[in-house]
Amino acid sequence: MSPAHSAEDTTAAAEDGFDHLIHAPARLRICAALEPVREIEFGTLLSVLGLSKSALSKHISMLADAGYVAQRRAVRDTRQRTWLHLTESGRSAYQGHVAALRRIVGDA
Structure with missing residues (x-):
């Protein structure tokens, strides 16, 4: 396991829905998109996120390893394209994380 990918990131969301893997800013933005x-x-x-290809690929890989994002490859306009979507568990984890953030900020 790389230092950037801690044991905390590989665990499921906490009981309150807070998900350390999703919480990283780039991954949170990916899930939101x-x-x-x-x-x-x-x-x-x-283009939407303004990340480098390598940074986006790294974060997508982490989300895919957790089962949150799935990829579909297809040829379009004679070029190989990769299409991404949230899995059911990814959508659930993201929505749980957003709900946990709302509870944290509460009436702030």
Whole structure:
């Protein structure tokens, strides 16, 4: 396990729904972008988030390893494209995490 991927990140969400894996800013933004859509093309997500290809790939891999994001590869316009979507467990974890954040900030 790499230092950037701690044991805390690999555990399921806490009982209150707070998810340390999703909480990292880039991964939270990825989940937020994927939550309202059926799927999105990697290049589009890259543009929306303004991350480098390597950074986005790293964060997508971490989310995919946790079972939160799935990838579909297809040829479009004669080029290989990667389409991403939240899995059911990813959608549930993201929604639980957002609910936990709302409880934390409460009446602030």
